[in-house]
Amino acid sequence: MSLEKKDEFDHNAWLKRKDLTPIETTFLMSLIYLDQRLRIVDYLEVLETLYYRVNLQMPKSHTEQYNLDNKFWYWYPLYSLGFFSIVAYIIAAATGALLGFYYTPSTAGDPSMAYNSVVAITTDLNFGFYLRSLHRWSAQFMTAAVFLHMIRVYFTGAYKEPRELNWILGIVLISLTLVFGYTGYLLPWNQLAFWAGQIGVEMALAVPIVGEWGAQLVFGGFTLGEATIVRMYILHVFVLPFVVTALIALHVGIVWMQGIAEPH
């Protein structure tokens, strides 16, 4: 008795019988080779099932579904503002990570090391000026987009009943976005940064009971200095990125579950 398999799973015999072109043979041989080792067929099956599920369930568009006579509501383009906020946030995060490599959060020296490192980024570093510019502008665009997104949600009534939670979350998000901007504004340690920080300390001190404690926690004291810039830096590159990213994920997750509010 030979040890050769002679059943229907003898792929080589099957290949011979099929009379294939060289391309087909190579393809099938490599497929069989990989499949015998990695069970590719299983994964393909999963993909196939997914494909059919998606396509079978591919919904008609809203306008087709309801056979609306106007196919385009003039507010629809504004529905992409939320997504655009995310993209601008990602651009800011990527450029920010690169800027972080070269920035020094310290007020030592005159002008401060922080200021000098920003000058070095813009003048010595290849593409440094563009990097800083991109970071700045994507942050501006994100803030603007978030504000406009809020306005579109308001005027399309998308905040109503089952979506209050997302509205509240949104307010937390827009506040954190502004804090993001504020902490970043202080980092270059130029005149504008310093005096904006001064206003921040004064505001914090004006709050009764928790004011002084808050000023100490956030600004590291009542006069601006080394502690302030380090805290702003940690907030800007460590605390806020984690918190905001998580909250955006939650926000979008809820939208995902609830669906976009349907206009009619």
Added chain:
Amino acid sequence: MSDEETKPDVQSGGSGAVAPDDETPSWMERKTRSTGLSRLTYEYFERARREDQDLRTESDYVERDVLGFPTWPHEVIRNLAITMFFSGVILLIAATVPPHLGAPANPSKTPEVILPDWYLYWSFGLLKLNPLNPGLEILGGDKIISDQLYGVLANVVVVSAVAVVPFLNKGSARRPVEQPFWAAIGVGGFVFSITIAAIAVQNLIPLSLALQLNLAFVLPIVSGIITYAVLKTMREGYMYDLNRRYYRLRPPK
């Protein structure tokens, strides 16, 4: 392997760690047995399911099988197109309008212009409302709260006002024409966010402070009233179209 190795008493309970079959509570039994919060949860789920079912059978309208837009392809394609364009705009503007880096920080020299970035102007404007901080006659015209605290409170009030909107305005209306009042509030709020931001840069605008403070509050109200009037006027025609479309899609049974 011989069957004799396994003892009969262990066999009934599998590994022995699991309760014998007839003692394992069924799903139904767990439901009825549970107490307290989990019991309440089960009951609520049952009720909610029954409520949905009742609503569905009683509904006058054709059942709506789509409650929102499909994310794919409807939303995603449009978002990608628009977002790609504006990402391009970011790249282009960043290349053509690089940011300015002013003089280094100097604690001993107060600059003429102290400003945050533009998106905080509204908040900064609210901090500058101290001329409106009321004094009390009893205290000889003294202010009850410091100007700074007044500004901080103004910020808190504005943010809270935005936060409570979904709890005041409910229902299924979506378009501004359906609720002219809320649209007017929205337009008023939007205009206020601009006029109050103008207060922040008050010293750069050639108008007197008193006039600007008046404008900051009058303009939003006026624009709110105009919005209300316009939408009220448009409403009848709009609502006719909306209703016609609505009932054509979901005809009363």
